[in-house]
Amino acid sequence: MATVALRDVSKVFGDGTLAVDNVSLDVQDGEFMVLLGPSGCGKSTVLRIVAGLEDPTSGAVLLDGDVANDLAPRERKVAMVFQDFGLYPHMSVRDNIGFPLRIAGIEPESRSERVADIASALGIGDVLARKPGQLSGGQRQRVAMGRAIVRRPSLFLMDEPLSNLDSGLRAELRAEISALVRELGVTTIYVTHDQAEALTMADRVAIMRKGVLQDVGTPTQVYSRPGTLYVAAFLGSPRMNLLEASVYVHLDRYIALHLGDQALYLPWHDMRARQVAHFHGERIVVGVRAEALTPVVPDTPGDVLHGRVRYLEHHGHESLAFLDIGAFAVPVDDIAGAAPVPTNGTGSRLSKVAAMFRGRNNSHRDEEFDGNGHHGSSAQFGGGGTGARNQPVSVLEQSGRHHRARAEVAVRLAPYPSLRVGDPMSVAIRIDQLHFFDARGQRIDVGWR
Ligand SMILES: Nc1ncnc2c1ncn2[C@@H]1O[C@H](COP(=O)(O)OP(=O)(O)OP(=O)(O)O)[C@@H](O)[C@H]1O
Numbered sequence: 001m002a003t004v005a006l007r008d009v010s011k012v013f014g015d016g017t018l019a020v021d022n023v024s025l026d027v028q029d030g031e032f033m034v035l036l037g038p039s040g041c042g043k044s045t046v047l048r049i050v051a052g053l054e055d056p057t058s059g060a061v062l063l064d065g066d067v068a069n070d071l072a073p074r075e076r077k078v079a080m081v082f083q084d085f086g087l088y089p090h091m092s093v094r095d096n097i098g099f100p101l102r103i104a105g106i107e108p109e110s111r112s113e114r115v116a117d118i119a120s121a122l123g124i125g126d127v128l129a130r131k132p133g134q135l136s137g138g139q140r141q142r143v144a145m146g147r148a149i150v151r152r153p154s155l156f157l158m159d160e161p162l163s164n165l166d167s168g169l170r171a172e173l174r175a176e177i178s179a180l181v182r183e184l185g186v187t188t189i190y191v192t193h194d195q196a197e198a199l200t201m202a203d204r205v206a207i208m209r210k211g212v213l214q215d216v217g218t219p220t221q222v223y224s225r226p227g228t229l230y231v232a233a234f235l236g237s238p239r240m241n242l243l244e245a246s247v248y249v250h251l252d253r254y255i256a257l258h259l260g261d262q263a264l265y266l267p268w269h270d271m272r273a274r275q276v277a278h279f280h281g282e283r284i285v286v287g288v289r290a291e292a293l294t295p296v297v298p299d300t301p302g303d304v305l306h307g308r309v310r311y312l313e314h315h316g317h318e319s320l321a322f323l324d325i326g327a328f329a330v331p332v333d334d335i336a337g338a339a340p341v342p343t344n345g346t347g348s349r350l351s352k353v354a355a356m357f358r359g360r361n362n363s364h365r366d367e368e369f370d371g372n373g374h375h376g377s378s379a380q381f382g383g384g385g386t387g388a389r390n391q392p393v394s395v396l397e398q399s400g401r402h403h404r405a406r407a408e409v410a411v412r413l414a415p416y417p418s419l420r421v422g423d424p425m426s427v428a429i430r431i432d433q434l435h436f437f438d439a440r441g442q443r444i445d446v447g448w449r
Pocket of ligand 1: 019037038039040041043045046
């Protein structure tokens with residue numbers, strides 16, 4: 001049994017690469033934590049720091065509450081499984097699995113008993129006499145798992161253990177691995193760039209980008225209430241629809257979210273309305289997943305957007321229609337520059353940046369919007385807000401006002417619908433499933449999840 005805590009951990013390699021940037025993370029006893037992110041985001045480096053294979057440049061690693069920075073890897077009671085399996089090719093499966101026990105001086109008899117038990121639990125009891133070269137990829141990975149758990153580690157570290165396998169086997173093994181580690185109750189940190197693996201296996205997911213921790217939560221939390229625009233765009237397929245919206249507050253009644261010529265209305269009694277109201281007269285990002293959109297007939301009352309089909313994609317089990325509703329897209333490249341969610345260690349850095357810009361009056365009223373005649377009945381919130389949005393990295397400003405691309409809103413449909421490109425289409429929107437992000441990519445309704 002073990003807990004792991006990272007406190008403000010950074011790693012700068014000799015060539016100046018900042019691989020891990022001020023990461024703080026707690027892994028509970030028996031928890032299955034998945035580190036998720038694109039290639040090069042620093043997740044393997046975090047794992048190697050926990051294992052003791054790399055020293056952090058700054059910050060502390062705590063194992064069971066004690067600072068472990070100076071402990072050698074073998075003193076940390078961790079077992080590590082890598083994507084390349086790392087088996088000894090000249091040894092049999094039996095000897096590969098039993099190797100850590102031999103090193104630990106366990107008697108041959110009890111050694112072979114433990115090896116047989118583990119091999120049968122992993123479904124490789126019948127290949128004990130073979131060499132790794134005579135096994136399938138899935139069997140090799142099971143042997144690697146067996147060798148890692150045979151010593152009953154208190155902490156399991158797995159670095160993309162399934163990435164060399166084909167997709168059918170990956171799905172099979174991911175179910176097996178999560179069942180096995182849960183049965184053993186071993187605290188596990190599992191690194192992957194595959195969101196399906198993360199969302200299906202994890203108790204909690206920690207999402208990294210460029211060395212920075214972006215969000216931590218249960219799969220449901222990070223998917224349903226992503227903490228940053230980056231996480232919103234990273235998780236889910238099709239990608240979440242991200243639209244530029246101008247906010248206009250009609251005090252005590254509703255908040256109008258103008259998307260080009262159309263608008264959505266957030267009722268005042270909605271718990272998120274007060275937070276969104278701080279952005280009166282400004283542009284924010286409204287996110288909506290395809291599953292929150294339902295095709296309807298054009299005169300359907302309620303929260304409905306109208307558009308035209310720009311293109312269709314057929315995926316066999318479903319089709320996707322991409323609608324032009326006259327709204328502007330939030331450019332994905334700029335999302336990549338969005339700031340991390342201010343939790344634990346990342347918060348201090350962000351608040352410093354925010355403090356630098358606090359007080360600088362860069363609130364921008366939307367000229368196009370101001371002319372639409374709605375503002376007469378509205379309250380002014382112009383100077384309000386927390387200062388956190390007065391931040392240099394803006395996903396809305398970077399794209400430049402004259403080169404903004406029209407959004408293509410993804411809508412899920414039954415397979416092969418009788419629709420054609422150019423057809424009009426109306427969709428009802430679940431207002432309760434809208435996501436709101438400020439111009440630097442932070443979730444606006446932070447207390448919501
Ligand atoms: N020994 C090293 N010296 C210099 N830079 C390194 C070293 N090891 C890793 N890096 C760099 O640090 C960054 C993070 O690497 P890391 O392997 O942790 O990423 P990752 O998210 O695990 O990527 P992948 O999924 O591709 O394995 C990358 O830019 C990588 O090139």
